[in-house]
Amino acid sequence: METALKVNGLVQTELNLSIEDFQNVTEAYQVVDITTLMPGREGQAITLEGLLALCQPSAEAQFLGLHGTLDDFHASIPLAAVRERGLIQYAKNEQALDVKAGGPFRFLIPDHAACNTDDIDECANVKFLDHIEFTAERGFDNRPEDEDEHAALHAHENTEN
Numbered sequence: 001m002e003t004a005l006k007v008n009g010l011v012q013t014e015l016n017l018s019i020e021d022f023q024n025v026t027e028a029y030q031v032v033d034i035t036t037l038m039p040g041r042e043g044q045a046i047t048l049e050g051l052l053a054l055c056q057p058s059a060e061a062q063f064l065g066l067h068g069t070l071d072d073f074h075a076s077i078p079l080a081a082v083r084e085r086g087l088i089q090y091a092k093n094e095q096a097l098d099v100k101a102g103g104p105f106r107f108l109i110p111d112h113a114a115c116n117t118d119d120i121d122e123c124a125n126v127k128f129l130d131h132i133e134f135t136a137e138r139g140f141d142n143r144p145e146d147e148d149e150h151a152a153l154h155a156h157e158n159t160e161n
């Protein structure tokens with residue numbers, strides 16, 4: 001499985017970030033304990049601001065495409081809504097994030113809305129994240145759209161575990 005995070009689309013610098021690249025991101029963009037921002041969650045992350053500093057999206061980039069290839073799960077969310085709070089988790093207990101914990105990378109949004117209530121909902125906390133794409137228009141998004149779809153998705157998750 002791919003263990004780097006590909007970052008492309010409307011950016012000045014395309015990236016392919018390994019866990020070492022994440023560890024080497026400057027301290028100002030590191031979240032050493034996610035619990036401080038999202039009670040109940042543990043691990044290490046960089047802020048989305050940190051990623052933006054590295055890839056420098058163009059002014060036309062209005063949407064963030066979050067792709068989890070492993071289970072074909074995708075979200076496309078307005079960049080402006082998450083630019084100041086979005087996180088990309090890359091480790092837990094300082095170790096690479098296991099696929100069982102949603103790794104190799106995971107998008108996280110502190111203060112997200114409940115599932116299906118808003119664009120910036122819990123469902124946009126994309127696991128198995130391996131590709132982030134900056135686009136001008138909203139891109140592919142197959143988050144569950146209602147309670148039934150949501151229940152079906154979680155039932156499927158449970159049978160896999």
Ligand SMILES: Nc1nc2c(c(=O)[nH]1)N[C@H]1C(S)=C(S)[C@@H](COP(=O)(O)O)O[C@H]1N2
Nearest residue numbers: 068071073115122123124125126127128153
């Ligand atoms: N790749 C992937 N990411 C995903 C999902 C999924 O099915 N696949 N489910 C989403 C949904 S609907 C929710 S509510 C949250 C659940 O996160 P949790 O398992 O950490 O509580 O993960 C989101 N991220």
Ligand SMILES: [Mo]
Nearest residue numbers: 115122123150
């Ligand atoms: Mo969800």
